[in-house]
Amino acid sequence: MQPGELIASDRGARAPRADDLSQAWTALEQVMDPEVPVVSVVELGIVRDLDWADGHLRVTVTPTYSGCPATEVIEQDIRNALEQAGFPAPALNRQLSPAWTTDWISDSGRERLRAYGIAAPVGSASKRSLLGESAQIACPQCGSTHTEVLSEFGSTACKALYRCCDCREPFDYFKCI
Numbered sequence: 001m002q003p004g005e006l007i008a009s010d011r012g013a014r015a016p017r018a019d020d021l022s023q024a025w026t027a028l029e030q031v032m033d034p035e036v037p038v039v040s041v042v043e044l045g046i047v048r049d050l051d052w053a054d055g056h057l058r059v060t061v062t063p064t065y066s067g068c069p070a071t072e073v074i075e076q077d078i079r080n081a082l083e084q085a086g087f088p089a090p091a092l093n094r095q096l097s098p099a100w101t102t103d104w105i106s107d108s109g110r111e112r113l114r115a116y117g118i119a120a121p122v123g124s125a126s127k128r129s130l131l132g133e134s135a136q137i138a139c140p141q142c143g144s145t146h147t148e149v150l151s152e153f154g155s156t157a158c159k160a161l162y163r164c165c166d167c168r169e170p171f172d173y174f175k176c177i
Contacts, residue, residue: 012088013055024050027085031077034070038116045104057087062100102176114140119173137173139164
């Protein structure tokens with residue numbers, strides 16, 4: 001390294017502007033989950049925080065679970081979206097604690113899941129729900145709560161497979177975790 005050269009982490013560093021965080025949130029609202037491409041990483045609650053540190057935008061991301069196979073793809077999609085929005089070399093921080101919970105899915109995210117044919121999580125991920133009655137899962141196709149579990153394992157580890165007893169359509173249910 002020669003005197004006056006920038007270290008790699010300083011490339012693209014700049015002072016934050018007043019509207020940077022709102023522009024970054026807007027860019028991230030366009031980053032869709034690769035497994036459920038109708039809901040954004042913001043609506044899922046995967047993006048936990050945005051702030052500015054050492055001249056770069058810093059993004060805190062909590063994957064839906066620590067073994068999620070889409071985590072690296074999601075992080076790269078976040079990085080690409082932010083770079084395209086004018087934030088060079090954003091710093092991503094993967095935070096596993098506290099663990100992601102379906103309680104963090106926004107109302108708009110829940111509605112998008114339902115419209116896509118996936119029943120959104122019902123109730124809370126609170127451990128107290130383990131002691132109560134099981135929740136009634138509404139069919140995303142017809143709205144009936146006359147549904148049954150076909151398998152606790154759906155198309156991904158975070159979903160269960162259900163069937164509506166009225167319209168007979170199978171559907172994924174996004175488990176409360």
